Amino acid sequence: xxxxxxxxxxxxxxxxxxxxxxxxxxxxxxxxxxxxxxxxxxxxxxxxxxxxxxxxxxxxxxxxxxxxxxxxxxxxxxxxxxxxxxxxxxxxxxxxxxxxxxxxxxxxxxxxxxxxxxxxxxxxxxxxxxxxxxxxxxxxxxxxxxxxxxxxxxxxxxxxxxxxxxxxxxxxxxxxxxxxxxxxxxxxxxxxxxxxx
Amino acid sequence: xxxxxxxxxxxxxxxxxxxxxxxxxxxxxxxxxxxxxxxxxxxxxxxxxxxxxxxxxxxxxxxxxxxxxxxxxxxxxxxxxxxxxxxxxxxxxxxxxxxxxxxxxxxxxxxxxxxxxxxxxxxxxxxxxxxxxxxxxxxxxxxxxxxxxxxxxxxxxxxxxxxxxxxxxxxxxx
Numbered sequence: 001x002x003x004x005x006x007x008x009x010x011x012x013x014x015x016x017x018x019x020x021x022x023x024x025x026x027x028x029x030x031x032x033x034x035x036x037x038x039x040x041x042x043x044x045x046x047x048x049x050x051x052x053x054x055x056x057x058x059x060x061x062x063x064x065x066x067x068x069x070x071x072x073x074x075x076x077x078x079x080x081x082x083x084x085x086x087x088x089x090x091x092x093x094x095x096x097x098x099x100x101x102x103x104x105x106x107x108x109x110x111x112x113x114x115x116x117x118x119x120x121x122x123x124x125x126x127x128x129x130x131x132x133x134x135x136x137x138x139x140x141x142x143x144x145x146x147x148x149x150x151x152x153x154x155x156x157x158x159x160x161x162x163x164x165x166x167x168x169x170x171x172x173x174x175x176x177x178x179x180x181x182x183x184x185x186x187x188x189x190x191x192x193x194x195x196x197x
Numbered sequence: 198x199x200x201x202x203x204x205x206x207x208x209x210x211x212x213x214x215x216x217x218x219x220x221x222x223x224x225x226x227x228x229x230x231x232x233x234x235x236x237x238x239x240x241x242x243x244x245x246x247x248x249x250x251x252x253x254x255x256x257x258x259x260x261x262x263x264x265x266x267x268x269x270x271x272x273x274x275x276x277x278x279x280x281x282x283x284x285x286x287x288x289x290x291x292x293x294x295x296x297x298x299x300x301x302x303x304x305x306x307x308x309x310x311x312x313x314x315x316x317x318x319x320x321x322x323x324x325x326x327x328x329x330x331x332x333x334x335x336x337x338x339x340x341x342x343x344x345x346x347x348x349x350x351x352x353x354x355x356x357x358x359x360x361x362x363x364x365x366x367x368x369x370x371x
Binding site: 006010011013014015016017018019021022025026049050051053055056058059061062063064065066067068069070072073104105107109111115116117118119120123125126128130131157169171173174 | 204207208209211212213214215216218219220221223224227228231250251252253254255257258259260261262263289291293295298299300301302304306308338343345349351352
């Protein structure tokens with residue numbers, strides 16, 4: 001009887017540790033594992049959507065990017081921190097500065113910690129190649145804050161209290177072949193933190 | 198002391214095994230949940246045209262608000278299905294297929310198509326296609342999965358026209 005209780009308790013602890021570590025991994029990990037690529041604050045994984053993807057990459061994709069296309073069609077970069085590595089939070093303002101990207105179409109979309117779009121009074125969730133207002137050098141500046149100013153804003157949805165974590169996803173559809181071959185050489189937008197409320 | 202070490206090692210070993218099994222199972226479980234829920238809500242082997250993603254969208258994580266999605270949950274256990282769609286002009290459009298383990302095993306986009314309309318047969322990998330004629334065949338590694346039609350909203354004033362075009366996509370038993 002005593003042994004059965006011990007075995008039962010040991011089993012429950014194992015299940016807790018085993019499943020708990022999976023949950024922690026899926027919530028905290030980015031794509032920088034096997035096949036992972038980091039460009040400034042942005043990370044991606046060449047195996048996304050790939051039949052040969054490693055089990056951990058496949059699990060992250062299922063949790064954070066279900067129905068993601070493979071690299072041949074689209075490359076997805078995520079940023080959960082700014083240029084200095086500080087996590088993105090909704091009560092701070094950020095300036096995202098980019099140059100033209102070698103791709104058929106691109107977009108930058110803001111997501112909450114639950115991986116869904118954040119409600120905001122402006123009803124704006126993203127900026128994209130077809131909507132962005134460019135500067136004289138064909139580059140662009142996107143203001144990310146609770147009340148972004150200028151033509152290229154993305155609201156964080158912050159209203160009061162403590163800010164919450166958010167992330168940005170950069171989608172690159174139909175990358176030019178040379179660029180797709182060497183993702184780490186891409187020049188991706190910088191994310192500079194400004195004032196916080 | 199020795200007993201405690203043996204118990205701890207056993208617990209940790211079992212935890213590692215459970216961790217590995219769960220990591221392998223997660224894609225199947227999440228995809229299976231999507232297939233099951235979307236299939237029950239919208240039907241199987243038929244196209245469902247989702248509304249434009251906003252803050253209330255909860256069916257799929259990290260949706261793009263710049264695209265409109267049409268989805269077909271497929272089940273090939275009774276035989277192949279046909280996929281057909283008109284191709285909208287001057288915008289991004291793609292048809293992609295995913296197996297029940299999240300693998301994107303097929304994708305084609307508007308740039309790769311020279312006609313204004315596409316038609317495919319989606320079948321299990323054991324399917325014997327007719328030697329002559331018929332639509333191109335896409336072979337699926339699993340009996341169930343999802344086909345997704347993506348259309349970029351190139352500009353707000355084209356939304357209704359693009360929405361009308363994407364709603365002409367079909368998915369039906371052969």
